[in-house]
Amino acid sequence: MAKIQTIDLNFSYRAKHQTIHAVKDVNLLLEPGLMQVIIGKSGSGKSTLLSLLASLQTPEQGMILVDDMDLQKMDADQYRRKRAAVIFQAYNLFPLLTVQENIIYPLLLNKIPKRTAETQAEKVLEQVGMDASFLKRFPATLSGGEQQRVAIARALANQTDIVLADEPTGNLDTKNTERITGLLSSMAHNQGCCVVVVTHDLSVAANADRVFAMDGGTLSGVAP
Amino acid sequence: MPVLLYLKAFLRKRVYLLLSLFFAILILLITYGLFCQMIQSKLAERENALRSLPVTVVLSNIAGTQTDHLEIPFYLAEYFTSGEYSYGGEIQPRAFSSYVKDVKMKTTLYYSLPSENMNRADTIPSSQKLVGITCLEADRAISQDVIDSLAFFSGMGESVFETGTPACVIPRRLLGHSAQDEQGRSFLTISVQIAPASQAATELVLQIAGVYDADDDRIYCPWRVAADQQAKLDGFYTVDSLMATVKDNMELSEFQTILFRHFAEVSPGGKAAKLDDSPVLDRYQFAAIVRDETLRQTLKEMDDSLQTALWIKPLLIVLELLVSACSGFFFGSVQRRDLLAARLVGTRMREIVWILFLQLFAVLLLSIIVTAYITTLCFNVEASHSYYVGVGAAASFGCLFSIRNLRKAAEALAARE
Numbered sequence: 001m002a003k004i005q006t007i008d009l010n011f012s013y014r015a016k017h018q019t020i021h022a023v024k025d026v027n028l029l030l031e032p033g034l035m036q037v038i039i040g041k042s043g044s045g046k047s048t049l050l051s052l053l054a055s056l057q058t059p060e061q062g063m064i065l066v067d068d069m070d071l072q073k074m075d076a077d078q079y080r081r082k083r084a085a086v087i088f089q090a091y092n093l094f095p096l097l098t099v100q101e102n103i104i105y106p107l108l109l110n111k112i113p114k115r116t117a118e119t120q121a122e123k124v125l126e127q128v129g130m131d132a133s134f135l136k137r138f139p140a141t142l143s144g145g146e147q148q149r150v151a152i153a154r155a156l157a158n159q160t161d162i163v164l165a166d167e168p169t170g171n172l173d174t175k176n177t178e179r180i181t182g183l184l185s186s187m188a189h190n191q192g193c194c195v196v197v198v199t200h201d202l203s204v205a206a207n208a209d210r211v212f213a214m215d216g217g218t219l220s221g222v223a224p
Numbered sequence: 225m226p227v228l229l230y231l232k233a234f235l236r237k238r239v240y241l242l243l244s245l246f247f248a249i250l251i252l253l254i255t256y257g258l259f260c261q262m263i264q265s266k267l268a269e270r271e272n273a274l275r276s277l278p279v280t281v282v283l284s285n286i287a288g289t290q291t292d293h294l295e296i297p298f299y300l301a302e303y304f305t306s307g308e309y310s311y312g313g314e315i316q317p318r319a320f321s322s323y324v325k326d327v328k329m330k331t332t333l334y335y336s337l338p339s340e341n342m343n344r345a346d347t348i349p350s351s352q353k354l355v356g357i358t359c360l361e362a363d364r365a366i367s368q369d370v371i372d373s374l375a376f377f378s379g380m381g382e383s384v385f386e387t388g389t390p391a392c393v394i395p396r397r398l399l400g401h402s403a404q405d406e407q408g409r410s411f412l413t414i415s416v417q418i419a420p421a422s423q424a425a426t427e428l429v430l431q432i433a434g435v436y437d438a439d440d441d442r443i444y445c446p447w448r449v450a451a452d453q454q455a456k457l458d459g460f461y462t463v464d465s466l467m468a469t470v471k472d473n474m475e476l477s478e479f480q481t482i483l484f485r486h487f488a489e490v491s492p493g494g495k496a497a498k499l500d501d502s503p504v505l506d507r508y509q510f511a512a513i514v515r516d517e518t519l520r521q522t523l524k525e526m527d528d529s530l531q532t533a534l535w536i537k538p539l540l541i542v543l544e545l546l547v548s549a550c551s552g553f554f555f556g557s558v559q560r561r562d563l564l565a566a567r568l569v570g571t572r573m574r575e576i577v578w579i580l581f582l583q584l585f586a587v588l589l590l591s592i593i594v595t596a597y598i599t600t601l602c603f604n605v606e607a608s609h610s611y612y613v614g615v616g617a618a619a620s621f622g623c624l625f626s627i628r629n630l631r632k633a634a635e636a637l638a639a640r641e
């Protein structure tokens with residue numbers, strides 16, 4: 001049951017000749033049990049904000065509180081290992097590992113015995129609508145939608161209470177988009193996760209419990 | 225545990241990558257090993273040449289123009305033969321003669337057949353040369369005809385000249401003047417003089433060791449015998465010519481300083497090196513020519529080629545370190561995707577570094593062991609440990625460099641999606 005709060009969050013990319021202020025004074029509250037979507041034009045800073053929430057980047061100014069604890073003071077690796085599952089449009093899975101190994105990898109990181117982890121893998125894969133025949137397959141042999149479902153299954157297996165997804169349905173068809181969106185919102189509603197999805201896709205936004213709009217790095221609106 | 229899981233998967237799926245890295249490093253190491261072997265064999269060749277190419281020392285007149293008929297006094301000759309060597313009134317720890325071997329000397333006396341034989345000696349004029357030599361080569365005036373026709377009696381050979389045995393080699397014509405003992409050995413009795421017209425003479429009985437058929441009247445006897453006769457007649461002996469071979473070329477320069485204490489230095493071309501400096505030459509009666517041109521020439525050629533090889537060596541090392549670093553970089557970057565995924569699920573950075581290094585270490589270790597095995601067993605050379613460490617370090621550096629920006633890459637990935 002995690003709650004994330006950002007306070008005057010700022011971040012800039014510093015290149016040699018220019019500085020891009022990608023996130024400006026963002027204050028938002030992300031709540032557990034809700035499917036929250038961030039929308040905005042391309043380049044508005046959505047991905048940057050998400051990577052800050054994932055502790056892949058460190059804020060330049062301001063802070064992120066996870067359950068009232070400063071994220072910057074936490075071990076970033078441990079945060080992703082135990083608290084926050086990160087799902088991107090692609091490249092989420094280890095190309096060298098089978099579906100099963102991909103799912104159990106974070107469990108092993110968290111010192112869960114391999115046997116337990118493997119049974120768990122089978123269970124979560126079923127939850128995302130894939131049968132046991134997928135267990136031994138490699139990511140490269142899966143469709144985009146299947147890959148995303150494996151990534152979600154991995155988050156389910158690891159029982160993280162935060163799910164951060166950046167365009168998880170980016171190049172999927174409507175059917176798969178619906179499916180992934182459904183899975184993500186069920187994680188919020190059934191598992192009580194704090195689900196944050198960055199998207200262009202208004203159909204995803206339509207399923208959201210709350211929508212944040214970004215524009216030029218700032219938060220331009222919240223609904224409802 | 226997840227590290228092992230990943231490593232297992234890597235070994236399973238990236239066999240070719242691992243193999244190609246393995247062979248790349250193997251080829252690098254072996255190239256280097258072969259190169260080292262080449263240098264080593266060149267060095268051995270040089271050493272061999274240095275040891276085996278003969279360097280001779282020939283005594284000459286002070287101008288370096290003449291090497292025979294020198295009348296070198298015994299005390300100078302004895303530097304080459306005596307086991308003791310004193311210089312500046314002190315006995316030196318190491319004898320002059322210990323630097324040389326195969327000392328070749330010649331001393332010339334005159335002989336006539338005793339008067340009782342005169343009636344039979346009609347064909348032999350009086351006062352012919354009695355030549356004392358340490359070996360046939362000691363007399364460079366000896367004609368090829370003499371050498372070709374020379375026949376030793378049984379039990380005799382050229383080695384007789386090295387001894388002090390009263391023996392001789394005579395022209396066949398003189399056989400008629402010989403006498404035989406009960407064992408059938410032939411002896412010749414001659415009268416020995418210092419100079420053709422000299423009154424002082426001493427009788428000498430020599431066993432005939434062999435005969436020659438050339439048109440010559442000279443009698444050849446062991447140098448020791450001639451020197452003894454000369455000493456008997458004249459009080460001391462002299463030497464017409466002297467040459468010696470340097471025992472160990474490594475000691476050549478050391479020997480030269482000692483040699484030129486007693487003999488003027490003359491270049492092999494016969495030019496006195498210090499002739500202008502006549503006051504210095506005053507104390508020398510004779511000069512010495514060190515014939516080391518062949519050695520110098522050979523060594524120069526070898527050194528030149530060795531020089532290029534030694535110049536290439538660091539180049540090769542730099543190149544190989546570069547290639548190692550590149551393959552390390554390639555190795556690391558191939559796995560970037562995996563490592564990014566690993567970071568996304570919260571693998572610790574140090575575990576990621578571990579993953580990379582375990583693989584690299586395994587590949588490196590394996591190829592280094594195989595190389596060490598191949599090079600030492602097949603090529604008989606050992607590349608130095610520091611070289612292996614260097615290659616390993618370069619590969620690791622490349623690997624580290626490729627994951628240096630992993631965090632950045634993860635961020636970029638995050639921002640790109």
Ligand SMILES: Nc1ncnc2c1ncn2[C@@H]1O[C@H](COP(=O)(O)OP(=O)(O)OP(=O)(O)O)[C@@H](O)[C@H]1O
Nearest residue numbers: 013020022041042043044045046047048636639641
């Ligand atoms: N690695 C980077 N270096 C420099 N500038 C960057 C980097 N990543 C993003 N930016 C810039 O930061 C700004 C915000 O980018 P960001 O990726 O967060 O936008 P976005 O809202 O996710 O866009 P999109 O919808 O196209 O994914 C953009 O102007 C972008 O050019």
Ligand SMILES: [Mg+2]
Nearest residue numbers: 047639640641
């Ligand atoms: Mg984006």
